[in-house]
Amino acid sequence: MKKIKLYKYLLSNPIASQRKMAEDLEISVGTINSLIKKGILEKEIEVNEISYREKEYILTSKAKELYQSFGKVQTAVILAAGEEKEFNFPRSFLMLEKESLLERHIKLLKVNNVKKIVVIVGQEIERYEELKEKYNLIIIKNELYKTTGTLYSLSLIKNYIKEDFILIEGDLIYQEVALKFLLIDTSYNSTIISEISDRSDNVYVNIENTNLTRISKDRYSLGNISGELVGISKISYLFFKDMLKELERNSNPLYFYEYALERVSREKKLKCLLIPSLLWGEIDNKRQYNEAKKLYKKIREREDD
Structure with missing residues (x-):
């Protein structure tokens, strides 16, 4: 599940660029952008503007609960x-x-x-x-x-x-x-x-x-x-x-x-x-x-x- 994969990544890499996320996770930049936008709409991701080029993606408690439910190693x-x-x-x-x-x-x-x-x-x-x-x-x-x-x-x-x-x-x-x-x-x-x-x-x-x-x-x-x-x-x-x-x-x-x-x-x-x-x-x-x-x-x- 790409969403869970992204959320796990954000827990330890909240300031990574979307291009870096895509490279590390082997998911397209377009998919990363879409998942983040959806996460913001569903109140699972909050964005902190650090600078013009740098953002911090913060997972809400709702997202963390979702990760704990589906993020188990299988x-x-x-x-x-x-x-x-x-x-x-x-x-x-x-x-x-x-x-x-x-x-x-x-x-x-x-x-x-x-x-x-x-x-x-x-x-x-x-x-x-x-x-x-x-x-x-x-x-x-x-x-x-x-x-x-x-x-x-x-x-x-x-x-x-x-x-x-x-x-x-x-x-x-x-x-x-x-x-x-x-x-x-x-x-x-x-x-x-x-x-x-x-x-x-x-x-x-x-x-x-x-x-x-x-x-x-x-x-x-x-x-x-x-x-x-x-x-x-x-x-x-x-x-x-x-x-x-x-x-x-x-x-x-x-x-x-x-x-x-x-x-x-x-x-x-x-x-x-x-x-x-x-x-x-x-x-x-x-x-x-x-x-x-x-x-x-x-x-x-x-x-x-």
């Missing part, structure tokens, strides 16, 4: 294109009792009213056909999955998505509460972090006033560690477009999307949502898979309470 992207080293099939199909890792992601998203789900995969794309039909998924194959990183995989959605989305690393297992925190948070861009643990291959974060400032896998490179990046984020379309620019500027094909989050967050805030005692883990190898099966039982017990 799209998700699952990164599942990593090369398998310890398993002879995609980790997405590792079983957690009666459901696969990927199917758990899908069910959690569906029950939280996420309607459009895109999965970026690497090897054995044919394995995904059954789930694609069952849940109406969009499956995108990264043909270069052996030689590219997660940011390149993420970039492959650019022809499929023009809206905000939830981004999930496919090798994760986590409590549903992490997803709920993201969906009810009113920030444009946010990511889940947890308390510091003794896991291997952690991604540590430093935050200031709840916003991300630095990311590092070396805990000693951060002056102050605020928590660990879980791998579940809410990304606005404008933030995503800036992440694509980071990929264009970087010559390293193995560039991780987490570092693009950090770079873009220097201009667009990325809120870090700390969930105390969150149960979560990742599966990169057989040892972690065995741990994940035990963790899954604890998660189910906690979610069933």
Whole structure:
């Protein structure tokens, strides 16, 4: 809905010119002008004349209520294109009792009213056909999955998505509460972090006033560690477009999307949502898979309470 898209934009960019709005939102200038005129007539937009060439577009409470009703994120992207080293099939199909890792992601998203789900995969794309039909998924194959990183995989959605989305690393297992925190948070861009643990291959974060400032896998490179990046984020379309620019500027094909989050967050805030005692883990190898099966039982017990 173009109107909701525009209103969300105005909440953070009230002084942008109509030409700038059109460029950022990929909507014609004529449509932007028409939506603004209609918004003024319907008392959803008020205009403050700053100067002859500059105007401030202020959303009224009526418009904000409309945005809150219809502006919920309903799209998700699952990164599942990593090369398998310890398993002879995609980790997405590792079983957690009666459901696969990927199917758990899908069910959690569906029950939280996420309607459009895109999965970026690497090897054995044919394995995904059954789930694609069952849940109406969009499956995108990264043909270069052996030689590219997660940011390149993420970039492959650019022809499929023009809206905000939830981004999930496919090798994760986590409590549903992490997803709920993201969906009810009113920030444009946010990511889940947890308390510091003794896991291997952690991604540590430093935050200031709840916003991300630095990311590092070396805990000693951060002056102050605020928590660990879980791998579940809410990304606005404008933030995503800036992440694509980071990929264009970087010559390293193995560039991780987490570092693009950090770079873009220097201009667009990325809120870090700390969930105390969150149960979560990742599966990169057989040892972690065995741990994940035990963790899954604890998660189910906690979610069933």
